Amino acid sequence: MDRVLVAMSGGVDSSVTAALLKEQGYEVIGGTMEIFPDYEQPPLDEGGCCSLSSIEDARRVAHHIGIRHYTFNLKKVFEEEVINNFVNEYKNARTPNPCVVCNNEIKFRSLLKKALELDADYIATGHYAIVEHNVNGKHLLKKAKDVDKDQTYMLYGLTQFQLSHTLMPLGNYTKQEVRQMAKDFGFRIHNKPESQEICFVPDNNYTRFLDENYPGLGKPGPVMDTDGNILGKHKGLHHYTIGQRRGLGISLGYPVYVVKLDREKNAVIIGPEEEVYSKSLIANKVNWISIDKLTEPIKVTARIRYNSPESHAKIYPVNDNEVKVVFDKKQRAVTPGQSVVFYDGKVVVGGGIIKENF
Numbered sequence: 394m395d396r397v398l399v400a401m402s403g404g405v406d407s408s409v410t411a412a413l414l415k416e417q418g419y420e421v422i423g424g425t426m427e428i429f430p431d432y433e434q435p436p437l438d439e440g441g442c443c444s445l446s447s448i449e450d451a452r453r454v455a456h457h458i459g460i461r462h463y464t465f466n467l468k469k470v471f472e473e474e475v476i477n478n479f480v481n482e483y484k485n486a487r488t489p490n491p492c493v494v495c496n497n498e499i500k501f502r503s504l505l506k507k508a509l510e511l512d513a514d515y516i517a518t519g520h521y522a523i524v525e526h527n528v529n530g531k532h533l534l535k536k537a538k539d540v541d542k543d544q545t546y547m548l549y550g551l552t553q554f555q556l557s558h559t560l561m562p563l564g565n566y567t568k569q570e571v572r573q574m575a576k577d578f579g580f581r582i583h584n585k586p587e588s589q590e591i592c593f594v595p596d597n598n599y600t601r602f603l604d605e606n607y608p609g610l611g612k613p614g615p616v617m618d619t620d621g622n623i624l625g626k627h628k629g630l631h632h633y634t635i636g637q638r639r640g641l642g643i644s645l646g647y648p649v650y651v652v653k654l655d656r657e658k659n660a661v662i663i664g665p666e667e668e669v670y671s672k673s674l675i676a677n678k679v680n681w682i683s684i685d686k687l688t689e690p691i692k693v694t695a696r697i698r699y700n701s702p703e704s705h706a707k708i709y710p711v712n713d714n715e716v717k718v719v720f721d722k723k724q725r726a727v728t729p730g731q732s733v734v735f736y737d738g739k740v741v742v743g744g745g746i747i748k749e750n751f
């Protein structure tokens with residue numbers, strides 16, 4: 394019988410994952426990660442991911458379905474890999490995706506290591522995505538049936554080794570079906586609200602999180618137009634992101650947007666809306682899933698942020714680590730630090746992190 398460690402957050406999705414796999418005949422073990430640094434522990438009753446009440450929820454579900462449950466303290470590696478990267482990216486005037494780093498470095502590296510140490514064959518999560526093993530010698534990642542919930546954008550960084558040891562049984566269900574299953578399994582948590590966007594940032598207010606915990610991260614500086622004329626003052630680059638219109642405090646008689654964050658000049662560059670669009674980008678830290686490597690240009694659809702639609706593009710090899718993406722139509726707010734993910738229909742081809750746009 395194959396053994397699987399289910400990553401249990403105490404939420405609906407991972408609880409149903411554990412119950413489904415048990416029904417399918419796996420030997421299931423539950424594992425909950427403690428990842429919040431001590432300064433960010435939510436109050437007991439708030440119940441965000443990996444708060445004490447979430448660990449209790451996960452434990453209760455594990456007991457209910459009759460499986461072993463472990464708690465793993467991964468606070469140190471989470472702080473080193475995810476939070477430090479998040480803070481540094483803002484320091485470097487970029488806009489990060491911490492969930493991508495968490496998947497690559499925490500869930501599918503540190504937690505997978507724990508799973509293998511427990512002699513598990515697989516790790517399973519409640520992500521909405523489909524993993525298909527051994528398709529023409531590849532382990533594929535595909536979009537979820539529930540397109541609104543699809544999480545492949547956050548998972549493109551998984552290696553073939555990681556995918557070979559991964560199960561994501563929710564990919565073929567809609568969220569509504571999963572909630573119904575949670576109810577049918579008799580889980581008290583069946584109507585628990587969705588988890589928030591960035592688990593370690595309260596109320597998704599990342600500027601407050603950065604200002605409170607990392608004072609001095611950004612310094613005030615000039616707001617300029619693309620010709621270098623100074624038009625005002627900003628509060629620190631981490632308060633701004635490309636495409637932003639509100640909160641600039643500048644009136645030029647026409648709408649203006651952030652078009653670039655210039656780290657060298659510590660300047661927010663603004664301009665009219667057409668300057669927010671770009672046709673091409675360079676991405677680095679690329680990872681390929683359905684292909685071994687990019688040797689010649691190919692046509693794909695590409696997504697430049699979590700909730701954006703896919704756009705037609707051609708991707709060109711630059712070197713082993715970098716790729717150039719040329720879109721058929723100009724894209725709005727191509728943002729350094731965000732990931733770009735490439736698809737061939739439902740299949741994830743690969744992706745990388747946006748380094749520059751032009």
Ligand SMILES: Nc1ncnc2c1ncn2[C@@H]1O[C@H](COP(=O)(O)OP(=O)(O)OP(=O)(O)O)[C@@H](O)[C@H]1O
Nearest residue numbers: 400401402404405406407425426443518519520588
């Ligand atoms: N603290 C944690 N410990 C163990 N696994 C976790 C933890 N947080 C998240 N996961 C795993 O990662 C998956 C995706 O996390 P995400 O934050 O997107 O949660 P979610 O989609 O709201 O799922 P859930 O309903 O299970 O909380 C979860 O389904 C779970 O398998």
